[in-house]
Amino acid sequence: MSNEAANCLFCKIRDGEIPGTIVFRDERCVAFKDIAPRAPMHTLIIPTEHIGLAKDLGHAEAGYRVVLNCNADAGQTVFHVHAHLLAGRVMGWPPG
Numbered sequence: 001m002s003n004e005a006a007n008c009l010f011c012k013i014r015d016g017e018i019p020g021t022i023v024f025r026d027e028r029c030v031a032f033k034d035i036a037p038r039a040p041m042h043t044l045i046i047p048t049e050h051i052g053l054a055k056d057l058g059h060a061e062a063g064y065r066v067v068l069n070c071n072a073d074a075g076q077t078v079f080h081v082h083a084h085l086l087a088g089r090v091m092g093w094p095p096g
């Protein structure tokens, strides 16, 4: 286990080392309620394994964006939930 994972709050919630309200768990992901919800329903969904994907791909320092498109107005075309990891260029805000 990396030092980063050893000190990770969410890994500790996943492992029951600190309390959390877990609403879903399988071998791939864990979902639990945010401690300071910003909406009536605010759930955090994490991969079970602590991964540093952008870091591993060499894009963490410069910056990257993770996007989930949800339904038609957001431009989703494939309706199996998926995250886009975008890096390697400067990005504008708001996204088009």
Ligand code: AMP
Pocket (backbone or CB within 6 Å): 009, 013, 019, 020, 033, 034, 035, 036, 037, 044
């Ligand atoms: P971010 O700032 O995008 O990394 O989001 C971190 C989220 O974790 C925030 O929405 C926090 O409210 C939430 N959070 C922090 N500590 C806890 C905790 N002990 N249990 C559940 N959620 C937490």
Ligand code: ZN
Pocket (backbone or CB within 6 Å): 004, 005, 008, 009, 010, 011, 012, 050
């Ligand atoms: Zn972690």
